[in-house]
Amino acid sequence: MSGSNTQGDPLYGWLALALTPGIGPVSRRRLLDHFGSVEALFRAEPGTLSAVAGDARAHALTRPDTQREQHIERALAWAQAPNHHLLTPSDPRYPQALLQIADPPAVLFVAGRPEMLSRPMLAVVGSRNATADGAANARAFAHSISQAGWTVVSGMALGIDAAAHDGALLGGCGTVAVLGTGVDVIYPSRHRPLAARIIEDGALVSEFALGTAPVAGLFPRRNRLIAGLVRGVLVVEAALKSGSLITAQLAADFGRDVFAIPGSIHSPVSRGCHALIRQGAQLVESAQDILSQYPSQDPPPPTSPAQPGRSAGAGSPTAAPPDDPALARTLTAIGHAPILPDLLADHLGLAPGEVGAHLVMLELAGLLERRSDGRVVRSVPAN
Numbered sequence: 001m002s003g004s005n006t007q008g009d010p011l012y013g014w015l016a017l018a019l020t021p022g023i024g025p026v027s028r029r030r031l032l033d034h035f036g037s038v039e040a041l042f043r044a045e046p047g048t049l050s051a052v053a054g055d056a057r058a059h060a061l062t063r064p065d066t067q068r069e070q071h072i073e074r075a076l077a078w079a080q081a082p083n084h085h086l087l088t089p090s091d092p093r094y095p096q097a098l099l100q101i102a103d104p105p106a107v108l109f110v111a112g113r114p115e116m117l118s119r120p121m122l123a124v125v126g127s128r129n130a131t132a133d134g135a136a137n138a139r140a141f142a143h144s145i146s147q148a149g150w151t152v153v154s155g156m157a158l159g160i161d162a163a164a165h166d167g168a169l170l171g172g173c174g175t176v177a178v179l180g181t182g183v184d185v186i187y188p189s190r191h192r193p194l195a196a197r198i199i200e201d202g203a204l205v206s207e208f209a210l211g212t213a214p215v216a217g218l219f220p221r222r223n224r225l226i227a228g229l230v231r232g233v234l235v236v237e238a239a240l241k242s243g244s245l246i247t248a249q250l251a252a253d254f255g256r257d258v259f260a261i262p263g264s265i266h267s268p269v270s271r272g273c274h275a276l277i278r279q280g281a282q283l284v285e286s287a288q289d290i291l292s293q294y295p296s297q298d299p300p301p302p303t304s305p306a307q308p309g310r311s312a313g314a315g316s317p318t319a320a321p322p323d324d325p326a327l328a329r330t331l332t333a334i335g336h337a338p339i340l341p342d343l344l345a346d347h348l349g350l351a352p353g354e355v356g357a358h359l360v361m362l363e364l365a366g367l368l369e370r371r372s373d374g375r376v377v378r379s380v381p382a383n
Contacts, residue, residue: 013038014088015072018106019209022060025103027053038090071209075109078184078210083199085110093118101228101254105207109183112203116151116176122290123153123226123251124168125244126160126236127269131335132347134160134237134269137261139167141234144287146171151202153178153230155222156191160236160244165194165202174202176229180222182212223247232257234290235281238272245272248281257293259284264336266378322365330358331367331378338375 017028017038034052035041041049042061049058079086087094087108095117098104110117124142126134142152142164152168154161156177168175177198181187183206186195198204207225208218223243227233227250235258238244248258258281263270277283284290322328333348345355359376362368368376 010038010090011086011088012072012076013042014090014106015075015086016042016061016068018207019068019071020060020065021068022057023053027057028106029103038088074210075107078109083112085114087114087117095229097121097230098225098228101224103224104228105225107207109206109208109210110203111183112199113174113201114203116174116203117205117229119151119173120149120294121151121153121176121230123230123233123247124160124164124236125154125226125233125238125247126164127238127242127244127272128157128159128161129239129269129332130159130163130237131267131269131337132333132339132344133335133337134263135163135347136339136343138163138236139170141236141261141287141290142167142175143171145290146173146175148287148291149173150291151176153226155180155219155226155243156187156194156198156204157243158188158191162191162194164236165198169197169201174198176203176205178222178225178229179204179206179208180219181214182206182208182210184210185213187214219243220246224250227251227254227256230256231294232259232290234259234261234284235273235276236261237263237267237269238276239268240271240275242272245276248276252280257282259290261285267336270336322362322367324361327358327361330355331362334368334376334378336378338371338373338377340375344376 017023031041031053035044046058046062049061075086078084087110088106089099089104093114094108122145124138126138138160146152146168151173152164153176154164156162156165156179165175165177175198183204186192195204205225220243223246227247233248233251233256235244235248252258258276260273260276260281260283262273262277262283322331330348333344341355341359342352345352348355359368363370367379369379370376
């Protein structure tokens with residue numbers, strides 16, 4: 001590798017190691033185990049590098065690479081700004097939990113407060129297509145977990161993740177968002193206000209180069225960092241094939257605890273949670289069910305509002321789904337548990353009157369029922 005900064009600059013070396021194509025976690029670990037440090041690695045002769053990592057990887061590390069140099073210079077410049085940090089495994093601020101996994105990142109880009117990564121952490125994850133009931137549960141659980149002194153980790157996706165971050169911020173112990181993009185790329189873009197709040201009272205974290213756009217293949221790598229950072233993972237809602245289940249499986253593989261909230265047997269976003277419970281995840285009905293697993297943390301009693309109730313037996317609609325997109329969106333948000341119209345309106349971002357009109361139309365179509373306490377629920381199919 002060329003450039004005047006390669007000698008005696010471990011941060012530059014770590015960035016080069018992280019950003020060189022073809023150098024994966026296995027090769028990186030082999031090189032570091034052999035040479036003992038990044039500085040020694042880049043002082044080594046090409047022949048010695050080839051003997052350890054192979055000719056192709058040694059050539060990738062030592063040949064001039066304009067794009068890599070640009071990424072490195074951009075990262076070093078970015079790190080000069082307030083609240084911007086580059087953490088490497090040689091940095092005492094690097095989260096020790098990640099050093100326990102097989103492929104810890106060579107560099108973590110952190111926007112916000114890096115000390116958050118050394119606090120006790122629990123993850124709250126779930127479906128992007130969350131029901132209003134699921135989002136309310138994620139927010140309430142995260143709020144209680146945060147009030148008990150834990151940092152809540154999630155992926156800043158739509159739905160459950162966003163609700164979890166919001167609840168944690170209200171709980172007072174901050175939150176960490178692990179991104180599947182560059183730390184400077186906020187995805188989805190509507191979460192820019194949420195990202196700003198997280199930087200203020202938590203941290204955005206990514207292992208990807210600045211400017212990395214959202215690509216589906218990167219999110220499983222993001223999920224492994226979520227699982228690696230935490231003591232346990234709570235899955236609130238999840239389909240059978242989802243990133244949340246990948247996170248839960250990785251957490252189990254890493255020796256972390258896995259928790260799941262049960263739901264209606266008729267809800268697609270409950271099936272993933274039920275599958276996890278059948279596989280050994282702990283069924284939880286309150287945040288205290290999770291917190292009680294960690295008595296050594298000596299958490300204070302949670303002071304958040306009571307967890308939303310759950311009702312069994314809500315079934316599938318008796319009629320075909322509505323053709324009107326607005327009505328279909330409202331019906332989807334209702335989920336399969338009773339919910340108050342005002343909570344539904346908040347979840348959808350609509351005026352209560354507009355949601356009320358939707359509910360009337362859905363009720364006339366036989367798609368929902370009203371409870372005596374004012375809540376609405378999907379209709380139970382006739383036998």
